[in-house]
Amino acid sequence: MSSFLPNHLFTTSGSLVDLLDKRLLVILRDGRKILGFLRSYDQYERIYVKDVYGDIQRGVFVIRGENVVLLGEIDNIKDDEQPLQQLPYDQVLRMQQEEAEARQQKEKVKNQLLHNQGFSVDFLETDLY
Amino acid sequence: MLFYSFFKTLVGQTVTVELKNDLSVVGTLVSVDQFLNIKLDNIKVEHEDQHPHMMSVKNCFIRGSVVRYVHLPPAAIDTALLQDAARRESQQSTATAKA
Numbered sequence: 001m002s003s004f005l006p007n008h009l010f011t012t013s014g015s016l017v018d019l020l021d022k023r024l025l026v027i028l029r030d031g032r033k034i035l036g037f038l039r040s041y042d043q044y045e046r047i048y049v050k051d052v053y054g055d056i057q058r059g060v061f062v063i064r065g066e067n068v069v070l071l072g073e074i075d076n077i078k079d080d081e082q083p084l085q086q087l088p089y090d091q092v093l094r095m096q097q098e099e100a101e102a103r104q105q106k107e108k109v110k111n112q113l114l115h116n117q118g119f120s121v122d123f124l125e126t127d128l129y
Numbered sequence: 130m131l132f133y134s135f136f137k138t139l140v141g142q143t144v145t146v147e148l149k150n151d152l153s154v155v156g157t158l159v160s161v162d163q164f165l166n167i168k169l170d171n172i173k174v175e176h177e178d179q180h181p182h183m184m185s186v187k188n189c190f191i192r193g194s195v196v197r198y199v200h201l202p203p204a205a206i207d208t209a210l211l212q213d214a215a216r217r218e219s220q221q222s223t224a225t226a227k228a
C-alpha cells in the first residue's frame with residue numbers, strides 16, 4: 001500500500017515529535033494510567049481512585065502502540081491547582097481493589113438479570129476494546 | 130482516504146471526541162493523520178469527576194482505533210458534498226476492483 005501513497009501522508013510520528021521530553025499521561029487499553037516523560041528515564045504509574053491517587057515507580061516503560069488510548073500533555077500550572085490528594089500507593093491499591101469488587105458485584109447482579117431476560121452477557125469489563 | 134481529507138478540512142473547529150472507554154473530550158482539532166489519530170488542544174473532559182486524571186491535561190493525542198464518535202459542529206460541514214464525495218469514492222474503488 002505504501003508504494004502508491006505519497007510519503008507526506010504518514011504524519012503520525014511527525015505529529016508526536018512535539019510531545020518528546022514532555023510530561024505525559026498515557027492511558028492504556030486496560031485502564032492503566034502511566035505518567036512520565038516521553039523518551040526519558042523518569043516514568044511511573046499512577047493509580048486513581050475517585051479523588052485520591054498513588055504513584056508506583058516503574059522505571060522505563062516501552063509501550064506498544066496498540067495498547068495506547070490517549071496521550072495527554074500535562075500542564076504544570078493546571079497540575080499544581082488540581083485538588084486531588086496523594087496517598088501511599090499500597091493504600092490506593094487496596095481502595096482500587098475494593099472499588100473493583102463492588103463494581104463486579106453490581107455487574108454480576110445486572111448480568112444475571114439480563115441473562116434471565118434472554119440477553120447475551122459475554123462482555124468482559126477488563127477488555128474495553 | 131476520504132475521511133482523512135474530510136477531517137483535515139475541520140482543523141481549527143471545536144469537536145467532541147467520544148472514546149470507547151466512555152471518555153468524552155471536547156477540544157480544538159489540531160491535526161489528523163491517515164489512521165484518523167486525532168490531536169486536540171485546550172481540552173475539556175465531560176464528567177470530569179469520573180476522570181480525575183484528565184484534570185491537568187491541556188492537549189492530547191488520541192489513537193484513532195479507540196474513537197467511538199466524533200461530534201462535529203453542523204455549520205462546518207456540507208453534508209451534500211460529503212455524501213457526493215463518499216459515493217464517488219466507493220464508485221471509484223469498485224471500478225478499480227473490476228479492472
